[in-house]
Amino acid sequence: MASEDNMPGPVCLIENMEGQxxxxxxxxxxxxxxxxxxxxxxxxxLYRTGKSYLMNKLAGKNTGFSLGSTVQSQTKGLWMWCMPHPQKPGHTLVLLDTEGLGDVEKGDNQNDCWIFALAILLSSTFVYNSMGVINQQAMDQLHYVTELTDRIRTRCSPNHQELEDSDEYVSFFPDFVWALRDFSLELKINGQAISADEYLENSLRLLQGTGQNEKQIDLNLPRICIRKFFPTKKCFVFERPAPGKKLGQLESMQDQDLDSDFVEQVAEFCSYVFRSSKVKTISGGLKVNGPRLSSLVTTYVNSIINGSLPCVENAVLVLAETENSAALQKAIDHYDQQMSQRVQLPTETLQELLDLHRTCEKEAIKIFMEISFKDVNQVFLTKLEMELERKRREFCKKNQEVSSDHCLSLLRDIFSRLEEDVKQGVYHKPRGYSLFNQKIQELKKKYYEEPGKGVQAEEALKEFLQTKEGITDAILQADQSLTEKERAIEVERVKIEAAERASKLLEEMRQKNEQLMEQKEQIYQERMKQLSEKMEREQEQLKEEQRKAMEHKILEEKKIKEECERLQIENEDLREKASHKCVIS
Structure with missing residues (x-):
């Protein structure tokens, strides 16, 4: 089976041919x-900005993702490279390289928007790679982020369409890293040295004049979106790696041939990504593995192909359908395996079988509860309960059949000599009935002493003796030592015994039904407890996600409000100074 351990190079994950x-x-x-x-x-x-070089470095290689050495864009669609995570054992690192944005050969801005949106939806760390400094031109090139609310939906229910809140995006957006290539400026503000992160933070401050007109609002929109959408933000600056003529040879160049500052910056970038990048998760805190990522890719791309907007809620529900189906099957497989190992049919009592069933059912439901998620209206849990109940009935039926077959075989074996004596006429003589009845009681005692008869022991004996009633009556009538009164008394005694056996069987049936009802009630109470605990955990997870999103929202809104107030004061100062100049003039 293919895996991340035998991926010698990238493969195309999402193909993009002529915009399709x-x-x-x-x-x-x-x-x-x-x-x-x-x-x-x-x-x-943007295309031809060295994205693939950084991804190859994350892969620990010089080659892999196509770099290209001309002005023509190389990567089409989204390419994937999977490998064991270098710093997190038991995790897989999935690198996604995308085709360059703004390729003039495509002439299709819509296609670029989808590439940008898919990278956001699929990643846990999102790297935006650009050339030079963060200025208004760089912000203008990031217009894709301002269009995300027109490209992605968080919820897809018709009743929620009008409630779409861009603040919800922060709950599933990846961490944001801005990689500035060929950066040649000094990191200083007002003569004070600053970090790359402080440079990014300062660049995301609102421009003067916010709120004055539509143009100024548009200028600040990318800044607001980046601040509102992404939960964490990081910036790296990179020197020019080598003289211009050598840039086309990066794949073959060793570190010693490159600018030492650039080599160090790339190492810091890789170290941060390895150390800080989180596992991809979806709503509810579910960690994404390979099959789940595959499901997300398929769902989002199919939405785009079908002309609808990729919806996070819908993708999670599609994934939940697959996951819960698998959880259902895993739970059933566990039940089947444990029952086959623990149950030896026939069981001596019904309660023994019910206790084993209850134990295995409880384990199966626990497994389902642990790995299922977003089981809307408990659809899959209900399917599991119905299937386990069906299997319980099958086990009970099989238990009865095995017990009946075993008891019948045992009775035939025990009573075989009696039947032979009857054929030989041993009991067709005076006092023969008494001897026959005495033998019956001896054989019944022997039957009762045999272990492992199971739940049908009494029923099997009753049915077997019923088949011998004709023989018993014939021997009774043939016994000349008995008077008519004694025969009548014996007939009545046999009827009373049969009635007692029937009554005993009815009592057994009543007890069995009572046991079944008690167990159903116990299982129901246990299930409700497990379901309640699971719902509490999910609710806590949801509250935590909402709390983090709200904290981020409040913090950013506070910062934006403060900046707007500062800008308003600055604008008033400028107007006052301008007015003062006019007066002097």
Whole structure:
């Protein structure tokens, strides 16, 4: 089976031919084989800005993702490279390299928007790669982020369409890293040295004049979106790696041939990504593995192909359908395996079988509860309960059949000599009935002493003796030593015994039904307890996600409000100074 351990190089995950997207089944198969949690790092940016070089470095290689050495864009669609995570054992690193944005040969801005949106939706760390400094031109090139609310939906229910809140995006957006290439300026503000992160933070401050007109609002929109959408933000600056003529030879150049500052900056970038990038998660805190990532890719791309907007809620529900089906099957398989190992039919009592069933059912439901998620209206849990109840009935039926067959075989064996004596006429003589009845009691005692008869012991004996009633009556009538009164008394005694056996069987049936009802009630109470605990955990997870999103929202809104107030004061000062000049003039 394909896995991340035998991926010598990248494969195309999402093909983009002439603006038409499609998923690559080979890549999806590779993902489907990865059961480990995945850390997904995606990179986007204008074409010919060196994105692929950084991704190759994250892969620990010089070659892999296509660099290209001309002005023509190389990467088309989204390419994937999976490998064991270098710093997180038991995790897989998934690198996604995207085709360059703004390629003049495509002439299709809509296609670029989808590439940008898919990289956001699929990654846990999102790297935006650009050339030079962060200025208004750089912000203008990031217009894709301002269009995300027109490209992505958080919820897809018709009743919620009007309630779409861009603040919800922060709950599933990846961490944001801005990689500035060929950066040649000094990191200083007002003569004071600053870090790259402080440079980014300062660049995201609102421009003067916010709120004065539509143009100024548009200028600040990318800044607001980046601040509102992304939960964490990081910036790296990179020197020019080598003289211009050598840039086309980066694949073959060793570190000693490159600018030492650039080599160090790339190492710091890789170290940060390895150390800080989180496992990809979806709503509810579920960690994404290869099959789950494959499902997300397929769902989002199919939405785009069908002309609808990728919806996070819908993708999670599609994934939940698959996950819960698998959880259901895993729970049933566990039940089947444990019952086959623990149950030896026939069981001596019904309660013994019910206790084993209850233990295995409880384990199966626990397994389902642990790995299922977003089981809306408990649809799959109900299916599991119905299937386990069906299997319980089958076990009870099989238990009765095995017990009946075993008891019948045992009775035939025990009573075989009696039947032979009857054929030989041993009991067709005076006092023969008494001897026959005495023998019957001896054989019944022997039957009762035999172990392992199971739940049908009494029923099997009753049915077997009923088949002998004709023989018993014939021997009774043939016994000349008995008077008519004694025969009548014996007939009545036999009827009373039969009635007692029937009454005993009815009592057994009543007890069995009572046991079944008690167990159903116990199982129901246990299930409700498990379901309540699971719902509490999910609710706590949801509250935590909402709390983090709200904290981020409040913090950013506070900062934006303060900046707006500062800008308003500055504008008033400027107007006052301008007015003062006019007066002097």
């Amino acid at each position: 997207m499609s998923t690559n089944q080979e890549a999806l198969s590779i993902l489907s084989a990865i059961q480990q949690p995945v850390v997904v790092v995606a990179i986007v940016g």
